[in-house]
Amino acid sequence: MATRAEKDACDLLDADHKAVKKMFKEYDELTNSRGRTVGQKKMDLARQICHELTVHAQIEEEIFYPALRAVFKDTDLLAEAEVEHQTAKDLIAQIEGMGEADEMFDAKVKVLGEYIDHHVKEERNEMFPKARSARKLDLVAMRDELMARKEELMGRWPKAIHPHGGTIPPCSPLLATYSWQEVRHHAWRSATAVLAVMLGVALAFSVHLINASALEEFSSAARSAGGQPDLELRAAQGAMDEALYGRVAGDLRVATASPILELQTLALTREGKRSSVRVLGVDALVVATVAPQLMPVPGDGVDRLSVLSPDAVFLNPAAQRLLPAGRLNLQTGLAMRELRVAGTTTAGGGPMLVMDIAAAQDLFGRGGQLSRIDVRLKPGVSHAAWLRELQLPANVQAAEPGDAGERVSELSRAYRVNLTVLALVALFTGAFLVFSVLALSVARRAQQFALLGVLGLTAKQRLQLVLAESAVLGVIGSAAGIALGTALAAAALSLLGVISAAATSPACSPSCNGARWPRPVTARSASRRPWPAAGCPRAAPRACRWRRRSRAWAPRCRVAGATCSDGARCSRPSCWR
16 A cells, blocks of 8 residues: 655555555455355455455545646546546446356456556556646655545445455445545535425325315315205205295195205405405305304394395305404406405304395395205105105205215215325426436446445445435425415415406306396395395396295295285285295
């Protein structure tokens, strides 16, 4: 081994040449020997030769050759030397990857020795004399620099260069030294892998959150707004005709029928921002028997009849936290209408506003329309038989409330599957990019892995090192992807809520100017005046009612016992029942 007794850098490098030459001679002697331990000794010696040559080539390429290139006019000799180094490194990598039983092992070691002899002769006879004759080179100072760098490389894993002197260092020190240096010098590779993993995980995680949130919201809405009726009559698309409610409510086998109008719109929050809210129009006289959580509860000091007021709304807990307490602005069509907060409801789920169904129909221009009818049949009535005799319209479907969650899951299954597959494709793409980046990195570091091999790292341990590197990149990318996915899911849910509210908020209905002004089919509407929808240019005509006896729309009775427009005598506060 070279020591500080050498006069200059050339002497130090030539001492390495002589030491390696001696090792090759020892290997030739072992090749001609026989014994049980000869094979292991040859493997150990070959590893030491490869290690010495790798370190020698590295210090020459890092320090000696660049210094010569700065002073030599003709650099062809240096270019040839670097090409010879590369060829030697390829042979070292091949030898390092072989086992003792490989037939070509001895031949490759012999070829490497002959190649090194040729290289040494060129350096000793041509390169070193030119270096000593260069006046601008301080070979003595360079000797110290070469020695320091060599000691650093030789001492990085001191136990590994002596196979019988200790164990191979674990992956953790290698990650902190070897792998970290690779990341520092080629940050873009690691950044690409981390970015690919982050995007794949973010998309997959955000889709998962969106699906879970959507199903939970649907389930919560079904629980809070669905109550416990025996059957739900719901339009397959859009809204159903209010005339169906007259038939259902007038059926003698029906104990209770509760009409509900569901809408999605925007409201101004306490901070003045627009937020998506659900609006439910209910009949306060019957909703308590079917869905008690939707029953409006007037606040302190508020008239109990405010549940019938056309400008009163009742907020559930989520809406109370979001919206102003006194008066709030609700979007109806293209305008904002100011409504009075008259009390609360106990309905769960997202922000929800409960109001009188007649007010909701008039406010949003949904006259004569219902979203669903909750039906509770009298004891002993068969659901199937009652539905057969009712003969529902083609666009109305009947279902039991317990099927709501399953129905929503079935309807959204294709949507969820598509999003999940898209997320998995993105995740697999990210994994492929990580594999490609690591494969390129391993290919470019073949000589460095060869050095690890001669230091005593087995093929299995080097594989573990690569897997550890990929695991670190995956953990970093996954953590960033989870954070990004959470943010994307929150943004997507917020955006979809705003879009849904804007899409479902109707403009002024043409029924404002029609001959009829549909009113909700409820008994307590007899004591109220119709309230025109927002933005309507003219006052609405008198509200009409479905009369069960005449099967036609007729003006409702103002007072019990009054005479209807067709001459019929009312025995109840409305003509339809």
